[in-house]
Amino acid sequence: MADTTIDFQEWTSHHVRRFRRRLLHWFSAHRRDLPWRKDRNPYAIWISEIMLQQTQVATVIPYFERFLARFPDVHALAQATEEDVLQVWAGLGYYRRARQLHTAAKQLVAQTNGRFPQRVDQLQQLPGIGRYTAAAIASQAFDVPAGILEANTQRVYARLLALEGDPRRGLAQRILWQFAERLHAVGEGKAGELNQGLMELGSLICSPTSPACTRCPVADQCSAQRNGDAAAYGTFSRRPRVTELHHAALLIRRGNRWLMRQNDAHQWWTGLWDFPRIELPAELATAAGRSSPSVKGRHQPLPADVAAKLQELAHASYTLSCRPHHLVGRLTHSVTRFRIRLQCIVAEGHRIRLAHLPGQWKWVEPSAHSLPFTSTARRITQQILT
């Protein structure tokens, strides 16, 4: 590696040992009873780590339980269809994770009969596994002494070192990865416990805005704490501004089924099913909702000019012939830096032939979602179509 090595001054072997000893002791008393901590099954640890990418523990738990029940081992996952996998994943977000998980499972079965490699560099070859996830799996499943750096440990290390600035920026990342490895360099084993303890500390004690330094087992080894204000370190610089978008979902019924389409590879929610959506120009967005404020359960007729414009847009986007006529609800949701205001509009379909529409379309019963629905499609079926 071309990086210059940083000596971390006070972090001598002795200092690291003391830190590890106290952290491991604290962790043994405070570790949460999380479902992926029942044993050291690399498959379960792998699934949990992928689900936990940019996703909070509380959100992951029910998805993890359902996923393991449905796909108990790597062979079951490899044999599933991608749609099966997405169906269990639906609602969790970042759907590329699910597709890559499925691809990796098939690779593992084909290449090693489903056995997991133990080395970080080997794990990192698998799709969806980067440096953090490879180190997390190797350390937790096999006690490989590999440092980790993620949301919790970025903050914890930055505070231990009193590192100024955004811990995600380039130079800081190099320093923090080196520090992560330094904590494993004393050769005392328990790599998995150490890494989980570090994250648990970041989650339970060393929180973003109000770190509980009085309860911290390693406070006296923390430079930020000694400087008097731990919360001043390890924080992020401002995020990009939120951009507001306006979409319309067209709700088109035939009998007790509704027209839905599958998002393709160059769209949001790739592979998931949703009602056909149209992006609305700003002037139309305000016009569509101008009739009156939203009243729950009340259907509002669309102004004629708005209905005509929506009809045009539906045809331009999908060659879909329909006559939009009522606004039946509004939802707001977000995709990364966008906030989408979604108007749900019932339309009358006109001689719709699925085979003539671009991409994958189906008439779907909303109650029986065996298909992977987007979260908004689920909300629409539950709140608006009932």
Add this chain to the structure above:
DNA sequence: AAATCGGGGAT
């Protein structure tokens, strides 16, 4: 280095 990719918990 910056942009992309979701959805919800916590404050």
Add this chain to the structure above:
DNA sequence: ATCCCAGATTT
């Protein structure tokens, strides 16, 4: 309302 979350990958 806003910030943030056991990141990886592409541009």
